[in-house]
Amino acid sequence: MDQQLKAVASEADENLQGEQSMEQEFHSIITAIGEDPQREGLVDTPSRAAKALKYLTRGYEQDLDTVINGALFSSDCDSMVVVDHIELYSLCEHHMLPFTGRCHIGYIPNGKVLGLSKLARIVDMYARRLQIQENLTQEIANAIMEVTGAKGVGVVVEASHLCMRMRGVEKQNSEMKTSCMLGSFMKDKDTRAEFLQLIKA
Numbered sequence: 640m641d642q643q644l645k646a647v648a649s650e651a652d653e654n655l656q657g658e659q660s661m662e663q664e665f666h667s668i669i670t671a672i673g674e675d676p677q678r679e680g681l682v683d684t685p686s687r688a689a690k691a692l693k694y695l696t697r698g699y700e701q702d703l704d705t706v707i708n709g710a711l712f713s714s715d716c717d718s719m720v721v722v723d724h725i726e727l728y729s730l731c732e733h734h735m736l737p738f739t740g741r742c743h744i745g746y747i748p749n750g751k752v753l754g755l756s757k758l759a760r761i762v763d764m765y766a767r768r769l770q771i772q773e774n775l776t777q778e779i780a781n782a783i784m785e786v787t788g789a790k791g792v793g794v795v796v797e798a799s800h801l802c803m804r805m806r807g808v809e810k811q812n813s814e815m816k817t818s819c820m821l822g823s824f825m826k827d828k829d830t831r832a833e834f835l836q837l838i839k840a
């Protein structure tokens with residue numbers, strides 16, 4: 640077996656072991672909450688829950704290079720590019736409960752534009768990890784700046800946190816809004832205003 644095949648096989652093996660140990664943990668959790676893991680409806684639950692959690696945190700297995708896949712194109716465009724209402728699903732790192740909402744992105748290219756879908760893929764890569772909203776917002780903005788070398792980048796995230804709705808303080812209608820402005824979006828208030836007007840956040 641050549642080196643590359645060996646690496647792929649060993650990664651698959653690690654993933655399988657990780658999923659099996661997660662299954663055992665979910666089995667214990669079901670017992671700890673006072674349920675019977677052998678009950679018909681729960682027999683396959685540890686395996687389903689492990690698969691679901693692996694999926695919900697799949698951003699750990701991704702990196703920027705793979706996500707962008709070379710979709711960076713030369714362009715003379717020096718006007719603002721905005722992609723808004725990119726839905727996001729994340730897990731808060733304090734309670735591992737979902738927070739869901741929308742991400743709005745703007746950037747002013749500097750010779751390169753990014754494939755349209757890649758903005759949404761960058762959002763997903765960072766959202767599908769354990770996060771706080773502030774860090775998520777900043778990580779998305781920094782990644783777009785790093786990949787495109789843009790003149791400026793603006794990111795706004797609006798999200799609702801289940802840890803605040805289903806438990807704890809139990810407030811149903813409040814949303815958290817976070818923003819990160821880099822380059823001309825930070826320095827120039829007209830650029831920032833144009834972005835905020837376009838996304839109407």
Ligand SMILES: Nc1nc2c(ncn2[C@@H]2O[C@H](COP(=O)(O)OP(=O)(O)OP(=O)(O)O)[C@@H](O)[C@H]2O)c(=O)[nH]1
Nearest residue numbers: 731732733734770771772773800802803806807808
């Ligand atoms: N800043 C920030 N806080 C978050 C985010 N997600 C959850 N939190 C907060 O993390 C805090 C954790 O506070 P703790 O007092 O340690 O935990 P807790 O007793 O479960 O807190 P309560 O939610 O107030 O019941 C809470 O205030 C949550 O609302 C986030 O994305 N950003």
Ligand SMILES: [Zn+2]
Nearest residue numbers: 731733734802
């Ligand atoms: Zn939380």
